[in-house]
Amino acid sequence: MYNNLFLPEGKYLGDIITKLPANKIIYKYLTGCGATHLEIFCNRWSIIVEPYIPVILGKQWKEVQTNDGLEIIRNLDVLPIYEKTKTDDIIDFLSSKRDKYKLVTTPEGMKKIIDACDELGIDVYQKFFLLVDECEKLIQDANFREGIIQVMNYFFKFKKRSFISATPLAPSDPRFAEHQFEDFIITPETMSKMPIDLYTTNNIASTLRNYLAKNKNEHYLIFINSTERIAAVITFLKIQEESQVFCSKESADILIANNIRDATEHWDKGKFKKYNFFTSRFFTAFDLKVDGKPNVLIISDVVNVAHSVLDAQTDIIQIAGRARNGINHLAHITNWDASLKSVSALEVKAYINGLKDGYYMIKQLRDQSNNNHNSGTYFVLDEALRTCSFNKFLNKTTMDICHFMIDNDIHANRIRGYYKSRNYIINSYDEAGRFLVNHIPENYNLEDKDLDRLKKGLSRTLAMEHICELFKMYADVEEQTPFTLNINFAFIDLIKTHQTKYRYFHELGIEKIRELKFNEKKIEEAYKLSKIKNSDSYYKLMFSFLAIFNEGRKLTGNQIRKYLNIYYEKHGVKLRATIKQLGEWFEISTRTTIYYKEDGTEVKGYTIGRPKNGIELRKPFRH
Template sequence: MKKNVINIPRVRANGKPLLYLSQIEGFELPKGILAKGGTGVGGSTLAIDSKHPYIIAVPTTALIENKMEKHPDVFGVYYQKGASVNPMSLSFYLEIVAVPVIMVTYDSLHKVTKELQDLGIDVYNHFRLLVDEYTELLKAYSYRNKAINSLVKEASKFNYTTYMSATPIDEQYTPKVFKELEYTELLWEDVSVIKPVTLKTAKPYHSVSNIIKRFKANGYAEKIGPNITNELFVYVNSVIAIKDIIDNTNLVPSEVKIICADTLAHRDLLGEYSIAKPIGDNKPINFLTSKAFSGCDIYSNNGLAIVVSNVQKKHTLVDIATDVYQIAGRIRTIDNPFKDTIIHIYNTGAIEMNKKDFEDWVNNKKISTKLQLSVFNKFSSIEKEAFKKRMEMSLEDDYLFYNEETNQLEYDDLKEMSEAFEFSITNEIYSNGLSVRNAYLKQGYDVVSSEQRVDYEEAFVNAATKLSFKEIMKEYISLMKYDASNERIPILENLEPEIKKMYEVLGAKKIETSRYSQKAIKELMYSESREAKDAVKHSVYTRLKKGGFYSSNEIIDVLEEAYKRHKIIKKAKSKDITEFLPAKKKQQRDSKTGKPITGYIIDIE
């Protein structure tokens, strides 16, 4: 990776302060990776005001809405249920602006490029591409891998692409696709130092509730040193935890603003508490999920940021090298006395896996991945469809990525790096209070430690946790069996949309036998899928001859091999024979012993 370092002074030649990239004469976003060195320095604005047409890909719809509010000429587009939410057509927009700037989510880039191509535009040469907050590609990969792989593949087609973030990926976790790019780092003079106040507690949700209760009791005011805050911005990446904190603190809707993904499940959960957009007025208590961690501008004269991490809920953990820096940069009001301060409330947990165990686990996955690649690429088209079905259902854990253009599996380097990155957060940083403190010091933060372990009542903490799939499914099956008209059923279906189809396909008995395990139920669903059954039939047909007579045991053995080949967790039985084979039952005498044998005449077309 070729590195370029640019030192940027804070004072321009005319003596005025240099705050934004646009104030650097002749500066353009470079090709490759740009570590812009700070939040709020106008990286995306530089693209928006550029003389070049730009497509800007961002991780969330909130970021698009935020930029459109400030830049009316930006065409924001993202899709819901396959349709664009922008009422203006793309073709009309291109007619009325001289230099188009199109903002899309990571998921939508390939759809927009196709639409532009359908309009006759040479999109990969006409437009420059900016992938903003590109560190999200690694952090979100475990649950957005299909969209991210699509984005990376699409981005590689552009003649001019910039991957930008204030907090670049650590080199040890950088995927190969990025290591081949040029790297530009901006070093600003007199950078503000983030001042985290860290509080280690057994019960982080309870601790933040106590802070909110005190804040409310004081008339929405808290004096911190010489300054007073009248707004709290609480970052916790769990909507269920947010609702439980609200209930525990007796907050009413007029006191609360919640910024999270606007889904039916979240609406049902929050009830009378509405989901807001980052833009607009603040409330005394403002809750934000990861939807607002990166790129969303927040304006507050004296707002204070509080970050809550629960080691038992990995999705709530923040990376100190990237997330904390981004969160601190969300408040854009320059004279806010707390803009560089963060209160980080967290707990720690026992290390699930030490580094040696993790490395062994990764090496075993690499070996398994190479074997899977070899086997898949020898599969027939029917067998490949079955394996693709397993991947769609997240039943394959190896480093595999399906390339739709070549119809082949490929090694998934992004997944490998994402797992290494996640391991460093969950098993190294949050293993104890000292490692959290050291992680802050490593990043050059001014750590103020208030780490005092406090034990609180268990009741609230037990409530403020995410319902597991197992608990939801168990309740759902009970209601479907004994109270099928219960109004809670659609709520459970919104919390876990897959459970309705699982029940319809498998029924209560099979789900109960699986002990309500999501993985076990998914394996059963895969076994019942058309793709899996077609693959079994194909394997069996290649082993048996039309018109041939085979004993029941011989056919069961062939079925057993087919089940194993296609990872169907099921024992072959006599009743399976007619499900997978056009065969007629018949008795025939054994040519050697003369004894009658029950078997089947195969009638394959």
């Protein structure tokens, strides 16, 4: 099988080949060359894995030429599969008569497909071709999105499968070599470099104003990998009425709570405004079809948001290719931070190998203790094993080494390294080899690290108030109609979107949250304390304290903190060892002289009083 293909200018892949090749890592180099379009319309059963929901929803539509012109209609051969899709939906789709079945899914949706095929007696591994699109995302997102690599639990079981991307990162997983995978290169016949203005600045706010003054256009596509920075830009420029944000539902809810009302999780051309902001879920694979040619602006504010670093070899190329009708101008505004931590790939591998050696040493000791029937030792070593840092690099399903997590660590260190200086950023573009860079350095007396002009655009307190009050409203409705059969999908969706805030609400209640004035830090501390108080560990701790802190006992501050730390550790309770904390449980005198040493030196401390709040131990912990 040939492993190179030249794509003539103006042609799509479907004009050259009828199907994508199997058992390959396909480097297509061009965004928008019709690779996934070819797979959707070719004559075979396919599963296409896409990284983000907007991409999946976009693939269910097709363009049809009618007498009235070009019309966009649903493609009935395609089923989008994401969080809201149920296994029964897939079963129904596969049960209907069709010439071909096209399942476009998130990586997390693979299990639903496998379960549906099992239910119908379909040999999914033989019947379907599996294509993982934008395959670099399995490496880039592995650290913060555990489910994205779930597809690899099934990938090599398929008889025919491939990776594909315009910007792939070579995976180190040895299974690709074991299954004799090869690189398949699609090279454009003419490949010109993309012009880009690269602004390196020590003051993002001033450079942003400068850019907008010099590069006027009717529409801007602005890509920032931080909702907080998007809000900051909109607030700083005072463009609320002219701005639309496309982001996750959770981010949209928070923005709306902060009076940035035009925010949505789904692309809608009808909502297009002058300034259109996009978070990372729209950076890759998504087709933005808009009228005219917008300016594309990318902002990386690494001084304030470290994860806003972007890779010129992957992210920037993908962003530049989102507007399918072409762009007017491409620019990247970025600062840098010399304190960003990064190490070489060799150092990452050496560190991970050290973690692995330690992990397996503890595992061996644990297993030996089990053979010796020493349950106490086994428990301690098993606890140690479960808290080992190496767990991060294990597949949670198979407990094999997850090479994608290792690749992620190497990749993240490489990208952070680029943003440690102005010259390193320029070098990253040179290494990509895909851009014609016009470097515009800007220096200001006031720097981002000192300047507060581009303030945080989001109030966490306001977001907490808005969402928790919604929880209270929905909860009150359910309480008033306890026997209704109508499911409150809005409430369920709100809980799913804001799970952490719902845990706070469920544990503490709205009155306590209001008492804490919706302060996220105070609420989090109160939540932790409440969970501890309702645990067996807390009652064991109180049992110990009632024996130690007897009424009338005099102790120094150091003695109190020492006792607290000893018993916190003994009972696995994570709280601060302070006099104030002990005062939550016992009456305590003010600090005063409690006795004198033989030489007459006075010793200051506290007298313990009665237990507070009617501390009463449950029966299992009483004498």
